[in-house]
Amino acid sequence: xxxxxxxxxxxxxxxxxxxxxxxxxxxxxxxxxxxxxxxxxxxxxxxxxxxxxxxxxxxxxxxxxxxxxxxxxxxxxxxxxxxxxxxxxxxxxxxxxxxxxxxxxxxxxxxxxxxxxxxxxxxxxxxxxxxxxxxxxxxxxxxxxxxxxxxxxxxxxxxxxxxxxxxxxx
Numbered sequence: 001x002x003x004x005x006x007x008x009x010x011x012x013x014x015x016x017x018x019x020x021x022x023x024x025x026x027x028x029x030x031x032x033x034x035x036x037x038x039x040x041x042x043x044x045x046x047x048x049x050x051x052x053x054x055x056x057x058x059x060x061x062x063x064x065x066x067x068x069x070x071x072x073x074x075x076x077x078x079x080x081x082x083x084x085x086x087x088x089x090x091x092x093x094x095x096x097x098x099x100x101x102x103x104x105x106x107x108x109x110x111x112x113x114x115x116x117x118x119x120x121x122x123x124x125x126x127x128x129x130x131x132x133x134x135x136x137x138x139x140x141x142x143x144x145x146x147x148x149x150x151x152x153x154x155x156x157x158x159x160x161x162x163x164x165x166x167x168x169x170x
Contacts (some may be wrong), residue, residue: 027084030169031120032068037166038125039072047071051079051112064100066112079105079112088121095119095128096141096153102133122169124162132156 032048039046049069066079081101090096097117105115117128137154144151 023086024084027086027120027169028067028082031082031084031118031125032070032080034120034165034167034169035070035118035125038163041166044073046073048080064104066101066105066115070116076114078114078116081115081117083117083119085119085121088123090158091143093158095156095158097128097133097156099133099138099152099154102130102154105130119156120169122165124164126160126162128156 036046036048048071051065051068066081068080068082070078070080072078079101081097083095083097097119101112102115102117105112115130119126119128133154137156138152139155141151141153144153
């Protein structure tokens with residue numbers, strides 16, 4: 001078993017981790033659909049496409065790509081990573097973003113253009129742009145690390161501009 005899976009299962013049961021993954025995928029889809037609705041109300045045609053629609057829990061693949069392509073208007077394409085908070089709260093008022101989707105988008109910009117992170121709660125959202133992913137924001141997430149595995153994340157303050165959804169996500 002690789003270190004990441006072992007770490008996950010040391011801190012949650014396999015059943016709990018699998019459940020969290022499934023609910024996370026459902027919430028990501030709800031958030032991207034709410035983003036489409038947000039722009040449609042403003043008269044802007046948008047759509048989305050999952051980047052890896054075959055991704056599953058413990059499928060043996062290393063999931064390092066963003067979650068969706070987001071199409072805005074006629075010619076704008078974005079690679080979107082979605083971070084959803086069920087509670088509407090963030091630990092220590094910080095938004096933690098895994099680095100790999102950002103890194104892969106920087107390495108392959110023609111495949112993953114215009115990287116952005118959609119940070120969503122059931123009531124509102126904010127967008128984190130690729131230019132905000134600066135080296136000083138990359139930190140070790142001590143609460144998710146142990147002596148064998150150091151989890152790195154980008155940390156962003158929740159004190160930023162938020163937008164309300166057209167209707168609350170359920």
